[in-house]
Amino acid sequence: MNDLTPEREERSANLKGLGCSRKRVEDARFTQGKGNYVDDVKMPGMLHGDFVRSPYAHARVVSVNKDAALALDGVVAVLTAEDLAPLNLHWMPTLAGDKQMVLADGKVLFQGQEVAFVVARDRYVAADAVELVEVEYEELPVLTDPFESLKSDVVLREDLAGQTTGPHGPRKHHNHIFTWEQGDETATNQVLESADVVVEESMYYHRTHPCPLETCGCVASMDKVNGKLTLWGTFQAPHVVRTVASMLSGIEEHNIRVISPDIGGGFGNKVGVYPGYICSIVASIVTGQPVKWVEDRMENLMATAFARDYWMTGKIAATKEGKITGLHCQVTADHGGFDACADPTKFPAGFMNICTGSYDIPVAYLAVDGVYTNKAPGGVSYRCSFRVTEAVYFIERMIEVLAIELDMDAAELRRINFIRKEQFPYQSALGWEYDSGDYHTAWDKALKTVDYDGLRKEQAERVEAFKRGETRTLMGIGLSFFTEIVGAGPVKNCDILGMGMFDSCEIRIHPTGSAIARLGTISQGQGHATTFAQILASEIGLSADSITIEEGDTDTAPYGLGTYGSRSTPVAGAAAAMAGRKIRAKAQMIAAYLLEVHDDDVEFDVDRFVVKGVPERFKTMKDIAYAAYNQAIPGLELGLEAVSYYDPPNMTYPFGAYVCVMDIDVDTGVPEIRRFYALDDCGTRINPMIIEGQVHGGLTEALAVALGQEIAYDKMGNVKTATLMDFFLPTAWEVPNFETDHTVTPSPHHPIGAKGVGESPHVGGVPCFSNAVQDAFRAFGLRHTNMPHDHWRIWQTANDLGLHE
Ligand code: MCN
Ligand code: CUM
Missing domain, CATH: 3.30.365.10 (Aldehyde oxidase/xanthine dehydrogenase, molybdopterin binding domain)
Structure with a gap:
């Protein structure tokens, strides 16, 4: 059955499966300006947040006076670290085991750091109010060179003073975070000492920034009637955001819905959790209104990853x-x-x-x-x-x-x-x-x-x-x-905040032979709606055009760790193939029943199961999908669905x-x-x-x-x-x-x-x-x-x- 006859070749081409330069299905809406990005989310009564940011790279925050800002018509609230402290939300955990100020707590450590969060009727009022917040700073010596920082008496992280160990082992100096060693130093030095030739070179890979066209942002909406928090945002890992939001806020995870709508480029900029997300959630809980926060270009370049x-x-x-x-x-x-x-x-x-x-x-x-x-x-x-x-x-x-x-x-x-x-x-x-x-x-x-x-x-x-x-x-x-x-990655050695880095796919085949598949990843422009359908088309034998791919809504998608580290194909793509194989295994039983032969007597052929050696006796996947919902097959449950959680071996x-x-x-x-x-x-x-x-x-x-x-x-x-x-x-x-x-x-x-x-x-x-x-x-x-x-x-x-x- 290996060489494709012209007829089989045509059936195969119709699937638009693996290897096909299928046109991107998502582009029709993007090229017509019909994408749905976070900033397109508009809700009745929605308020807007904006940050007061530090002009100094290192300074003590002596006082923050909100009065003039609060007096401005349309300003609803001004949040500072003092307001967040009773909720224990003035600091947040980072993905690296450190913690980070949500709003300046006594001092600031970089230019552009978040000092206060202004919530107002619209973005313009919020921006005006930002100017009215009076912050008194006391400048401190600035360290922008890591080598100088390691020698300096200036303590950057006073909150860590006296801590000689961090999450990744011993700290050598008050501005040192960790030393990470790999390999065999003694053996390497021995080789270096006795080698014919040794060259040494120092190089600097400078600081840069992914600068996605769409900056980072979110809309938080706390519904006090049903107790549900909905968070739309530019998230490369929506499920992780849900788990973190639940841990921080105490809201049960099933009562949080995180939605990553269309994303205008991520490039890693949208993996982390930013103060804007926390402040928007708090502001929505406090005001009872939806709160939107979208950073501008300067904020993006100055303050995000x-x-x-x-x-x-x-x-x-x-x-x-x-x-x-x-x-x-x-x-x-x-x-x-x-x-x-x-x-x-x-x-x-x-x-x-x-x-x-x-x-x-x-x-x-x-x-x-x-x-x-x-x-x-x-x-x-x-x-x-x-x-x-x-x-x-x-x-x-x-x-x-x-x-x-x-x-x-x-x-x-x-x-x-x-x-x-x-x-x-x-x-x-x-x-x-x-x-x-x-x-x-x-x-x-x-x-x-x-x-x-x-x-x-x-x-x-x-x-x-x-x-x-x-x-x-x-x-x-x-x-x-x-x-x-x-x-990333094998769950045995890769996790984010304790969650193993598996990924997932859930497929539901509809009676007429079309399907929806949901994954734990989220496209930011990579074309997942096009390509994941291609993997499934080849596995299941239904045309990619008949398969909807959905990602990014934690209420519907199975748990996954998201899209970064080019992991979608290696991990979620594998989950898709495995879920497809589960569908195919059940389809084989249905086909055998319909064809009145033993399961082992049928084999998969592009878009159908055929009786071995009798290619004119077959049932297409469409036939099988329909039968899955209208035939009582002894020993088989109705329906045609599968889910796979994939832990890659390497x-x-x-x-x-x-x-x-x-x-x-x-x-x-x-x-x-x-x-x-x-x-x-x-x-x-x-x-x-x-x-x-x-x-x-x-x-x-x-x-x-x-x-x-x-x-x-x-x-x-x-x-x-x-x-x-x-x-x-x-x-x-x-x-x-x-x-x-x-x-x-x-x-x-x-x-x-x-x-x-x-x-x-x-x-x-x-x-x-x-x-x-x-x-x-x-x-x-x-x-x-x-x-x-x-x-x-x-x-x-x-x-x-x-x-x-
Ligand atoms: N692909 C394929 N065949 C393969 C491998 C991949 O056809 N053997 C396709 C995939 O089906 C997918 C695309 O290529 O449509 C990228 O797949 P993959 O390499 O698995 O990467 P991810 O989908 O996980 O995307 C993440 C990766 C990262 S980490 C950054 S950063 C980056 C990148 O994708 N950000 C992007 N490319 C980007 N492209 C756009 N347009 N926008 C971003 O933000
Ligand atoms: Cu390192 S950037 Mo990509 O992993 O989202």
Whole structure:
């Protein structure tokens, strides 16, 4: 039954299942302005909240005077920490085991911190009242550098004074949060001491921000008649929000309904719990009216989850021939005023311990120190797969630096160190088991497609021409090879606030052969309504067009941990396949009964069950669905429904090979991207068009981060990049054409062999762009320079190398 006859091929195509570039079903409403976002939720009597925020990065709050604000017509309430304290809601737990002020309790720790919450008749009155709240501050010394913070006498977190242990072990200093160690330090140091070659390099992966087009917000509505709290919000994990809201408020979980409506991009910015959510809930309970809070762009950039801010120092040991023998990585992580990283509990530095990358490195050691500073909290967001962005940037820079030291070609250096196909499942020195990979095939395909040897030749000629004064443009060839780790995660080692990171799917087949499936995840633009239906179509044999996908309403969806860490496909996608298989198992019994044969005598064939060897005797899934509701089949319950809660046995490890060809004008520092080639391997591909879209989006954000985007602070702790005038958000003008390609190495443990892809292009893209810039200057002695490579910094690099003389 393996080759499809034309007739079977047509039936299969009609399903629009796995592998089909099905058009996105959600786009009809988005492109017509008919999406339903949080700010579209409007209720009778709805009030509006707005924050008074601190202009100072570090200050004592001496007093807050609400009188003038309360006197303004239309102002209903002004909440401060004093009002929340009796409810024990002035502080909230963070996902990292720390706690965070909901409203300033005695002091502020970063610019933009929430000090008071004004509730008013409309947004305008609320904004006016914010100006009328008089706050007296007493400035304190500001620490924006984590290294200085670790030496300073200034105590940032007075609430933790005297605590020498935190949720992740001992604290070395009053501004130190944790040290997280992985691997074997003694063995690594031994290798470093006796190696032929050791290179050391320090690099900074700067602070940046996901900056989704839709900012964060919510509407809280406490119905005092039935005791039910409904919360609409921009939540990437609605069930977790419900559980946390129940724990904090004491409202029983069944009386809380959390709804994530359409979301205008999340990129990790919408995983955490923000003071605005707590304040809106309290305000709704206090006033008895629905309360909406939606932050503006400046608030979003200043106060919600930032990304990165990792200072990394690496030592890499190798033989003269370039075989890597050991890796040492020391990180100082700037977490801002509170540790609000959204990591699985046991991973305070996320999956940074995948920093051995795609290479077979026998011994390694990683130590990460988390540090408090006077900056906004957050740290895990922005297509990061829990710090895999930092890990891949680190190793892909170390490889380039090692290539320089060894005077070797960087592509060849990668090739001789790749984990070989036959080594999978591969046990890494820092504790991961890579499920599957075929790196050499992908690398060779990439290099061949771009004519790598030809490019290197051209580059060498360009260097000569530059030296002869015939051109002022240099050429950079950026390489990166990444291994991602997505699909958190096995419940045995991954949890968020104690909840194991499984996910779920519940399917209900209707009598006429259409269906609804609900999942514990939530799309923010990834196209789940399109792709989850495709997985089910192939499993169940009903057209994807006949399957509605619903996510994001905790009253109807089964419990799931949400969408981040590219986990939807690896975890919820697996749950969908497993639930589909349960449906199919029952359908088989019904079909056998209808066809009057034994269960084992029928087999599944695209969209039907056929009697083995007699293909003209069959029952389609539509027939079977109808029979499930109108035939009394002995020993079988009526109906056709299934639910699956899926605990993945392992993460999935997508990978990819990227090449960027860049021309750099030495006199202006302007880079021109000539070509960008991205080969991704995410195992079985559900929807190639959506994958391509994900890759384009992730690469665009990678370009942004590598070439200019940053959240920069001055010494006073002022955010210098809090508007889109200063924060670089690329447009069609800056973004080049991206060429996409793929190989397919299925995950051996995922029911359909799929791995995630949503974050891969960002993880692999940032080092690729950065390596391209740095490679352009390799012939002139550059070893490493930090991102973001904006025009000014590139010009500066050229200047430092004496290229302007
Ligand atoms: N897909 C596929 N075949 C595969 C893998 C994935 O067709 N083998 C499809 C999926 O069916 C899904 C999409 O690609 O439609 C992304 O799937 P997946 O990799 O599982 O990632 P998630 O759905 O869990 O999305 C999360 C990921 C993250 S963590 C960030 S950050 C990010 C990203 O998605 N945020 C995004 N991409 C985004 N894209 C948009 N438009 N908006 C965001 O906020
Ligand atoms: Cu790290 S950003 Mo995504 O996991 O939502």
